Amino acid sequence: xxxxxxxxxxxxxxxxxxxxxxxxxxxxxxxxxxxxxxxxxxxxxxxxxxxxxxxxxxxxxxxxxxxxxxxxxxxxxxxxxxxxxxxxxxxxxxxxxxxxxxxxxxxxxxxxxxxxxxxxxxxxxxxxxxxxxxxxxxxxxxxxxxxxxxxxxxxxxxxxxxxxxxxxxxxxxxxxxxxxxxxxxxxxxxxxxxxxxxxxxxxxxxxxxxxxxxxxxxxxxxxxxxxxxxxxxxxxxxxxxxxxxxxxxxxxxxxxxxxxxxxxxxxxxxxxxxxxxxxxxxxxxxxxxxxxxxxxxxxxxxxxxxxxxxxxxxxxxxxxxxxxxxxxxxxxxxxxxxxxxxxxxxxxxxxxxxxxxxxxxxxxxxxxxxxxxxxxxxxxxxxxxxxxxxxxxxxxxxxxxxxxxxxxxxxxxxxxxxxxxxxxxxxxxxxxxxxxxxxxxxxxxxxxxxxxxxxxxxxxxxxxxxxxxxxxxxxxxxxxxxxxxxxxxxxxxxxxxxxxxxxxxxxxxxxxxxxxxxxxxxxxxxxxxxxxxxxxxxxxxxxxxxxxxxxxxxxxxxxxxxxxxxxxx
Amino acid sequence: xxxxxxxxxxxxxxxxxxxxxxxxxxxxxxxxxxxxxxxxxxxxxxxxxxxxxxxxxxxxxxxxxxxxxxxxxxxxxxxxxxxxxxxxxxxxxxxxxxxxxxxxxxxxxxxxxxxxxxxxxxxxxxxxxxxxxxxxxxxxxxxxxxxxxxxxxxx
Numbered sequence: 001x002x003x004x005x006x007x008x009x010x011x012x013x014x015x016x017x018x019x020x021x022x023x024x025x026x027x028x029x030x031x032x033x034x035x036x037x038x039x040x041x042x043x044x045x046x047x048x049x050x051x052x053x054x055x056x057x058x059x060x061x062x063x064x065x066x067x068x069x070x071x072x073x074x075x076x077x078x079x080x081x082x083x084x085x086x087x088x089x090x091x092x093x094x095x096x097x098x099x100x101x102x103x104x105x106x107x108x109x110x111x112x113x114x115x116x117x118x119x120x121x122x123x124x125x126x127x128x129x130x131x132x133x134x135x136x137x138x139x140x141x142x143x144x145x146x147x148x149x150x151x152x153x154x155x156x157x158x159x160x161x162x163x164x165x166x167x168x169x170x171x172x173x174x175x176x177x178x179x180x181x182x183x184x185x186x187x188x189x190x191x192x193x194x195x196x197x198x199x200x201x202x203x204x205x206x207x208x209x210x211x212x213x214x215x216x217x218x219x220x221x222x223x224x225x226x227x228x229x230x231x232x233x234x235x236x237x238x239x240x241x242x243x244x245x246x247x248x249x250x251x252x253x254x255x256x257x258x259x260x261x262x263x264x265x266x267x268x269x270x271x272x273x274x275x276x277x278x279x280x281x282x283x284x285x286x287x288x289x290x291x292x293x294x295x296x297x298x299x300x301x302x303x304x305x306x307x308x309x310x311x312x313x314x315x316x317x318x319x320x321x322x323x324x325x326x327x328x329x330x331x332x333x334x335x336x337x338x339x340x341x342x343x344x345x346x347x348x349x350x351x352x353x354x355x356x357x358x359x360x361x362x363x364x365x366x367x368x369x370x371x372x373x374x375x376x377x378x379x380x381x382x383x384x385x386x387x388x389x390x391x392x393x394x395x396x397x398x399x400x401x402x403x404x405x406x407x408x409x410x411x412x413x414x415x416x417x418x419x420x421x422x423x424x425x426x427x428x429x430x431x432x433x434x435x436x437x438x439x440x441x442x443x444x445x446x447x448x449x450x451x452x453x454x455x456x457x458x459x460x461x462x463x464x465x466x467x468x469x470x471x472x473x474x475x476x477x478x479x480x481x482x483x484x485x486x487x488x489x490x491x492x493x494x495x496x497x498x499x500x501x502x503x504x505x506x507x508x509x510x511x512x513x514x515x516x517x518x519x520x521x522x523x524x525x526x527x528x529x530x531x532x533x534x535x536x537x538x539x540x541x542x543x544x545x546x547x548x549x550x551x552x553x554x555x556x557x558x559x560x561x562x563x564x565x566x567x568x569x
Numbered sequence: 570x571x572x573x574x575x576x577x578x579x580x581x582x583x584x585x586x587x588x589x590x591x592x593x594x595x596x597x598x599x600x601x602x603x604x605x606x607x608x609x610x611x612x613x614x615x616x617x618x619x620x621x622x623x624x625x626x627x628x629x630x631x632x633x634x635x636x637x638x639x640x641x642x643x644x645x646x647x648x649x650x651x652x653x654x655x656x657x658x659x660x661x662x663x664x665x666x667x668x669x670x671x672x673x674x675x676x677x678x679x680x681x682x683x684x685x686x687x688x689x690x691x692x693x694x695x696x697x698x699x700x701x702x703x704x705x706x707x708x709x710x711x712x713x714x715x716x717x718x719x720x721x722x723x724x
Contacts, residue, residue: 406662419660452580506582508661
């Protein structure tokens with residue numbers, strides 16, 4: 001295993017190269033928090049978690065890759081002379097927001113108008129075209145490739161830090177990520193020669209850290225502590241509610257949304273220059289200046305009530321403005337409302353009463369914003385934030401803990417005697433009853449899980465059925481993420497409503513999703529044709545496009561309807 | 570009412586018979602990596618694990634209380650403690666590679682019923698009937714051997 005340590009980005013092929021991985025002596029996996037704006041690395045050093053610093057002694061490194069003549073460099077090793085350099089067109093960033101999204105996604109179209117590199121959208125449901133400016137020429141890349149280049153640098157840094165080859169990693173991911181996006185992250189890791197041991201939702205990593213602290217401080221292992229974790233970074237927000245006792249933390253609810261500091265930034269830029277879309281693509285420099293000014297203003301408004309902005313965007317456009325906290329909060333009202341409803345929804349889902357919450361844990365850079373802080377504390381009716389956790393390091397520390405746990409490391413002091421029982425963040429189901437989404441595994445189901453729902457044919461003498469698998473929580477099926485599709489054939493000729501089509505979904509401990517379908521005739525014990533087992537996701541990038549094509553080709557001819565719900569618990 | 574008269578064949582993949590096949594197929598086909606994990610701390614692994622596994626696998630537990638290894642009158646605190654104790658041994662994240670998701674799912678399902686006062690009361694009622702000789706006034710009788718408590722609620 002240790003011989004292939006050449007730092008190259010492997011080809012973007014369909015095999016993730018996970019096959020040979022069970023080493024006789026499992027190595028401790030490195031924890032990586034791959035953030036929209038910043039990344040960090042941590043590892044269990046034998047007695048505790050330690051963050052790995054780069055050559056400039058930074059624990060938090062900017063997430064971007066600059067494309068130059070020779071070879072691209074990322075924010076781990078690169079030294080920017082000034083932030084503007086990152087905004088000159090040759091640097092590509094915010095990949096965590098863009099990865100695994102199609103060009104009809106509002107996040108992508110918004111990014112295409114405001115980020116200082118090329119994101120070309122055709123608006124037809126395919127991958128966007130992303131490019132960096134190199135010698136005055138747009139050179140194409142992909143989010144996976146940019147992440148892989150960055151991860152190669154992180155890998156090299158980690159190897160210096162732990163003085164051994166590194167292959168296994170635990171990455172934290174937003175709860176909002178679809179399964180398709182998770183496969184893209186795994187792909188980027190594979191391209192960088194890394195093997196993903198776990199992709200952990202960010203709050204799950206924080207929960208692990210919290211459970212460890214509780215276990216070391218609370219001696220009565222029977223007493224339960226309920227905690228709400230709110231995480232808001234540059235790209236995403238997540239909420240989780242956990243119940244911890246004796247080193248076991250049970251997740252009661254998990255919710256995530258693509259709303260973060262980037263939205264605050266874009267709204268603030270908009271507020272400063274309402275017609276800013278017209279600046280791009282010809283005036284990248286101006287866009288960069290505006291971005292830096294807006295970013296700076298947001299930071300300052302966390303500790304002061306007003307900030308003076310005085311910038312020259314060139315071409316005679318000058319902005320000289322004082323922006324106060326009230327204006328900032330008004331311009332970002334929607335963002336704050338989205339965060340509030342995320343917290344409320346998670347509380348409702350987990351059936352936890354706010355009175356029972358013992359600790360409120362805030363993590364992520366944006367929780368430093370007074371409005372965000374007050375909003376979460378207000379909903380939870382608390383006035384003290386849980387003090388024991390560093391908001392910028394919690395996720396990576398939790399990932400490093402998981403890296404040690406997954407390798408089976410024992411700690412004589414018992415600080416690794418931990419278990420997190422997770423739930424899935426999104427419902428998974430199929431299209432049935434015309435255009436409805438019928439969940440089979442509901443969101444917030446404890447994993448591993450297996451659930452089964454029985455469907456039947458929608459037409460007389462229907463011999464085939466199309467199984468279209470979606471992930472999400474929207475009733476209208478198209479608003480959810482398409483994970484894959486396949487056809488069940490060999491249904492015996494029968495009146496509609498007669499054949500029983502058993503659709504079972506199974507999520508195993510490593511979060512692998514499989515869909516199994518068997519056809520039975522009433523009263524019979526054995527399926528009429530061998531059941532199918534399909535690993536998901538199977539769908540390629542063209543999410544929107546695929547759904548359209550399926551609709552056009554088959555209409556409702558291969559539809560299913562719910563027969564009855566026999567949820568096995 | 571009408572829907573629940575479907576035969577037992579409807580729980581095809583989640584019936585006990587199937588899950589055994591499933592288990593073996595998972596191991597061979599899945600290329601998701603079981604990250605080789607040494608057993609947990611020695612004392613834990615030897616004493617508690619073997620004991621729990623033995624009591625768990627001994628035979629099909631006759632009630633959800635047996636699944637969790639608690640007495641029928643156990644309070645919520647005991648149910649939760651038992652669940653946590655079993656999770657620390659049976660959860661696929663902690664077990665050595667031979668521990669399967671099925672065992673944990675059974676424990677979790679028992680816990681989910683017993684920790685919820687309403688579900689537990691329903692379950693207790695069916696349990697009493699079954700113990701009383703199975704002469705419940707349920708109407709669907711023919712060919713309905715492995716009745717489950719969920720379906721019994723229909724009357």
